[in-house]
Amino acid sequence: MAILGPNALKFSSRSPEQTFRYGLRLGQLLQDGDILLLEGNLGAGKTLLTSGISRGWGAVQSATSPTYLLVNEYSRPDGKIFHHLDCYRLGNFPDVESINLAERLAMNGVLLVEWPQVILPWLPADHLLITLAIMGDDRREIQCEAKGARSAQLLTAFRRLTFER
Ligand SMILES: Nc1ncnc2c1ncn2[C@@H]1O[C@H](COP(=O)(O)OP(=O)(O)O)[C@@H](O)[C@H]1O
Ligand SMILES: [Mg+2]
8 A cells, every 4th residue: 555645545456355345444434425436447346346335335235337327326224325326328418417416416325436527527526536447457556536625534544444454
């Protein structure tokens, strides 16, 4: 793990299972209103990391790639919802109303977006940006950058939980 500054760090994963476990740790630290944006090429591990994150948060269902509908919702026994968007197929002039983005942001659950670039102008500034890169067959580099006060707090808690025990 390398600390890249007060609000950024990077680390590597050597297997799908390790990526899932990183997700579990991050997921258990999430609070209502947290926003996670996941970037990286196809096959980098965004959806796999999401399944760990949503499971750590407490989701009953397993995360899968949102395909036709671009959106998956996972729920928790307390009724909270984890919104999982994948904007890969949304196009350059997204119809953000079609994915009910404003309503989702107002619902006070957790919002995670794969391929967030096209809807970035509609997203809150304070989010955790996670970039995954393929370094080899089973090796991935994961870089996290906090873009505001809450995401910085989340990233610090994740670093302590994951790398300082
Ligand atoms: N260290 C790793 N972390 C994450 N995925 C990995 C890793 N090594 C191999 N993989 C494989 O890469 C693929 C990642 O797929 P997926 O999570 O759907 O990617 P994305 O959503 O970024 O397109 C899976 O088949 C997974 O098994
Ligand atoms: Mg995916």
